[in-house]
Amino acid sequence: MEDIPRDLIERAQAGDMDAFERIYKTASSMVYSVALRLTNSRPDAEEVTQDVFIKIHRNLKDFEFRSSFKTWAYRITVNTALNACKKISRQESGRQDFDTVIDSQAASVDTRDKIGHAEEHDRAKAELSLRLARLNPDQRACIILREIEGLKYEEIAKALGININTVRSRLKRARLAMIKDAGSQGD
Secondary structure: OOOOOHHHHHHHHOOOHHHHHHHHHHHHHHHHHHHHHHHOOHHHHHHHHHHHHHHHHHHHHHOOOOOOHHHHHHHHHHHHHHHHHHHHHHHHOOOOOOOOOOOOOOOOOOOOOOHHHHHHHHHHHHHHHHHHHHOOHHHHHHHHHHHHOOOOHHHHHHHHOOOHHHHHHHHHHHHHHHHHHHHHHOO
């Protein structure tokens, strides 16, 4: 997601609903993508996306441009999605929707590709989804923001409201867990 122009944000802050709609159209796919990866459930990701834009709308007047809008939106998205994960976990004690695969940003298989390639791609997406689901939510948030969304360590720290060394630690643990998980799958 490219960052939102300051003048568009200022117009939305002043109550211009057309400006807010443009912000929504620009940011909604990123919000949904991050929410889907964190919740591992399409219905939950849709609910998180709605909650995020309600929060953005309510709090936009307080946005002071101390960080980029993108970083601010990531922070709201990750916090909302992690809270949803915790709520779901408490309610359903460990529910995992492993049938949902990460597909919102995964490259779609070209229709000219052979069926074998499509099946291999689907297996890889499903395997990634499972490995991400096995990480704790904090590690999953860091790995998604770094490896899938492409944020820098500093941006992740700002988005999550944590120290940069905590980002490094969570990423290292997440990568090690995913490598260990891959190794145990081969046995």
